[in-house]
Amino acid sequence: MKTVKIQNKGPTMSNRKYHDYGCPTWWARVGNGDDAIFLPIPKVRGDYPLNCNVQVNDDVTEIYIGVGPKGKYGVRETIKC
Numbered sequence: 001m002k003t004v005k006i007q008n009k010g011p012t013m014s015n016r017k018y019h020d021y022g023c024p025t026w027w028a029r030v031g032n033g034d035d036a037i038f039l040p041i042p043k044v045r046g047d048y049p050l051n052c053n054v055q056v057n058d059d060v061t062e063i064y065i066g067v068g069p070k071g072k073y074g075v076r077e078t079i080k081c
Contacts (some may be wrong), residue, residue: 004081007051017073018047026050
């Protein structure tokens, strides 16, 4: 296992869109589709920056983070590790 610091590099949701979309919180996952595993992270509002540490297997090379709806008003980023 290794510890990886994850933080968003780009923008967060706007406060207005955060409230419009039901006050979503950030999520973090490894893998895609049926193999995706969501990582336990602190509950962080979508209009606040994400900054935390996670434990992942040594073979993990990417962590995906996001908040809000897919598309124009949501945020999606890939963290290399």
